[in-house]
Amino acid sequence: RRKWRRVVGVLRDLEEACETSVGRLRQVVDAMAVEMHAGLASEGGSKLKMLLTFVDKLPNGSERGKYYALDLGGTNFRVLRIQLGGKRSSILSCDVERQPIPQDLMTSTSEDLFDFIASSLKQFVEREAQNSEFSSVKRRELGFTFSFPVKQTSVSSGILIKWTKGFSIKDMVGKDVSECLQHAMTRNGLDMRVAVLVNDTVGTLALGHYNDPDTVAAVIIGTGTNACYLERTDAIIKCQGLLTTSGGMVVNMEWGNFWSSHLPRTSYDIDLDGDSPNPNDQGFEKMISGMYLGDIVRRVILRMSQESDIFGPVSSRLSMPFILSTPSMADMHADESPELIEVARILKEDLQIPDVPLKVRKLVVKVCDVVTRRAARLAAAGIVGILKKIGRDGSGGIASGRSRGSDGKMRRTVVAMDGSLYTRYTMFKEYLHEALCEILGEEIAQYVILKVTEDGSGIGAALLAASHSSHS
Numbered sequence: 001r002r003k004w005r006r007v008v009g010v011l012r013d014l015e016e017a018c019e020t021s022v023g024r025l026r027q028v029v030d031a032m033a034v035e036m037h038a039g040l041a042s043e044g045g046s047k048l049k050m051l052l053t054f055v056d057k058l059p060n061g062s063e064r065g066k067y068y069a070l071d072l073g074g075t076n077f078r079v080l081r082i083q084l085g086g087k088r089s090s091i092l093s094c095d096v097e098r099q100p101i102p103q104d105l106m107t108s109t110s111e112d113l114f115d116f117i118a119s120s121l122k123q124f125v126e127r128e129a130q131n132s133e134f135s136s137v138k139r140r141e142l143g144f145t146f147s148f149p150v151k152q153t154s155v156s157s158g159i160l161i162k163w164t165k166g167f168s169i170k171d172m173v174g175k176d177v178s179e180c181l182q183h184a185m186t187r188n189g190l191d192m193r194v195a196v197l198v199n200d201t202v203g204t205l206a207l208g209h210y211n212d213p214d215t216v217a218a219v220i221i222g223t224g225t226n227a228c229y230l231e232r233t234d235a236i237i238k239c240q241g242l243l244t245t246s247g248g249m250v251v252n253m254e255w256g257n258f259w260s261s262h263l264p265r266t267s268y269d270i271d272l273d274g275d276s277p278n279p280n281d282q283g284f285e286k287m288i289s290g291m292y293l294g295d296i297v298r299r300v301i302l303r304m305s306q307e308s309d310i311f312g313p314v315s316s317r318l319s320m321p322f323i324l325s326t327p328s329m330a331d332m333h334a335d336e337s338p339e340l341i342e343v344a345r346i347l348k349e350d351l352q353i354p355d356v357p358l359k360v361r362k363l364v365v366k367v368c369d370v371v372t373r374r375a376a377r378l379a380a381a382g383i384v385g386i387l388k389k390i391g392r393d394g395s396g397g398i399a400s401g402r403s404r405g406s407d408g409k410m411r412r413t414v415v416a417m418d419g420s421l422y423t424r425y426t427m428f429k430e431y432l433h434e435a436l437c438e439i440l441g442e443e444i445a446q447y448v449i450l451k452v453t454e455d456g457s458g459i460g461a462a463l464l465a466a467s468h469s470s471h472s
């Protein structure tokens with residue numbers, strides 16, 4: 001009995017350390033808006049990089065013609081082609097091809113990697129030429145989604161800051177990413193222009209805006225997390241005299257690196273960070289995204305198992321980092337069977353903990369709930385932080401707020417959403433929405449719409465190639 005009480009104590013401590021009252025979430029909202037401001041004020045002014053994208057116009061439906069996209073951001077890359085009819089006719093056709101990147105190319109030379117990509121792209125283009133009745137007279141244009149940290153030098157060029165996600169091609173760092181691709185296409189005899197170079201959030205915003213012109217921001221919560229939004233150029237203080245026709249520019253926040261003392265942090269977060277290859281980096285991401293949630297839960301179960309024998313002898317599996325994946329955690333969380341058979345199965349198969357009593361299985365579900373609830377509510381606070389920065393959170397009164405249009409009516413504010421945590425983890429999404437309503441209040445929350453926008457990283461890049469085409 002005493003031992004059970006100790007385990008319940010571990011849960012209570014966890015709940016307390018993960019506390020996300022509306023009051024605390026509002027502090028996170030304010031901190032996010034303040035950090036955004038600081039990141040826009042000067043280079044290195046905040047943990048938020050607030051990177052300029054040079055994307056000053058978003059697709060609006062008037063685009064016409066055939067455009068390509070290349071999406072490189074992980075173990076797969078995708079090539080795609082879309083046909084646009086203009087006049088909001090929506091996307092007429094879209095062909096996609098996905099290919100894994102051979103492991104050895106991820107650590108070889110930039111020439112090898114880009115030759116492989118360019119030749120795949122060439123084959124894709126040639127297959128089309130055989131099918132279509134006439135070949136295009138215009139030069140083909142491409143949107144390139146490259147989801148690694150890039151310092152943009154223009155809308156179509158940028159320098160690789162560093163590799164992530166298992167890539168390590170040393171000669172590439174510091175080089176212009178588009179130039180590498182452009183040279184490889186030339187070597188392979190493919191005549192195509194890189195019209196835009198963007199990251200996946202910007203592609204998501206572009207597709208969101210194409211579908212709904214009230215879309216002002218995009219948030220991805222998948223393996224990692226990031227967000228971008230449309231900012232007024234005069235608010236981008238670190239780039240004085242920045243002029244765009246629209247008066248706006250998309251800013252890539254790199255919000256995974258956000259940090260604030262108001263974030264509810266546990267000893268498990270501190271340990272996870274310390275054990276990671278990038279300590280003190282990506283602090284927000286480590287509390288929110290798919291790469292980490294399962295591992296936080298694993299650490300809590302390990303502590304419980306060490307505190308008492310309710311899980312039997314301490315399984316050596318529990319000490320293995322990342323052995324409990326976020327999809328498995330989500331499956332346990334979603335288990336509605338009276339005996340929690342899915343929880344029992346995952347404990348046994350993933351963690352090699354067999355035969356735990358029902359009340360212990362219930363405890364595990366509760367741990368998943370606490371960890372996911374905190375993640376989702378913090379993500380909601382981050383979103384409201386963006387809305388606050390652009391005056392769409394309903395605060396600031398009628399005079400200074402931008403929540404109302406010139407006619408005094410409340411405006412719709414749409415945020416394009418993607419990533420498996422939001423699209424496939426039901427409880428995550430529900431907690432996020434609930435927190436959004438709590439922070440904004442029912443009245444304002446009615447006008448804030450989160451819209452699932454899938455495949456923006458590919459389709460959105462092709463749409464941006466169209467809106468930044470040299471033909472138009």
Ligand code: ADP
Nearest residue numbers: 222223224290291326327330419420421424425
């Ligand atoms: P990306 O790697 O491009 O971010 P996703 O948006 O699909 O791709 O995110 C993948 C991440 O989402 C993985 O880290 C995985 O742990 C998590 N994930 C995938 N499916 C689910 C699910 N059904 N429930 C919870 N998490 C999931």
